[in-house]
Amino acid sequence: MELPKRAQKLEWNLNTIIQLVTLIGVCAGGVTIWVNKGRDIEELQNWKAGHELLHKERLVEVKAIEARNEERFRSLESEVRKIDNLSYRLTVTEQSSTSTAAAIKDLQSLVSQQSGDLKVIKEILQRVEGGQLRR
Known part of the structure; x- marks a missing residue:
């Protein structure tokens, strides 16, 4: 009778253990990298x-701001046109006031001249009356 063969002894040497640990580490690292x-x-x-x-x-937002700015610029342009119109009107008013002042000065000189003429006429009338009263 023969004895049954004994199963071989499973031996783990250092290289096998290192290779298995490395394989498990690489697999775990691969899974970690894949998940990350x-x-x-x-x-x-x-x-x-x-x-x-x-x-x-x-x-x-930028388009809304641009639209608001465009609207503001339009209103400012209309205001600037009004200012230009006002400066023209102011120039015309200044010219008118200058001509009015010159006319008033002329009128004053005419009135003072007439005042002098009236004084002369009054003196003449007084002399004429004085001459008539003496007669």
Whole structure:
């Protein structure tokens, strides 16, 4: 009778253990990198969507500000036209007041001249009356 063969003894040497630990480490690192890459890609896509939304909102704000500025510029242009019109009207008014002042000076000189003439006429009349009373 023969004795049954004994199963071989499972021997673990140092190289086998190092290779298994390395294999497990590489697998764990690969899974970790894969999970992190997926998470990073998702975060980037979320950031990109939020950033695009921010740009759209900012574009709307900028367009609104530009529209308000354009409206303000239009109103300022109309005000500037009014100012130009006012400066013309002021120039015309100054010329008119200058000519009115000259006319008033002429009138004053005529009135003073007439006043002198009236004094002369009064003196003549007084002399004539004085001459008539003596007769």
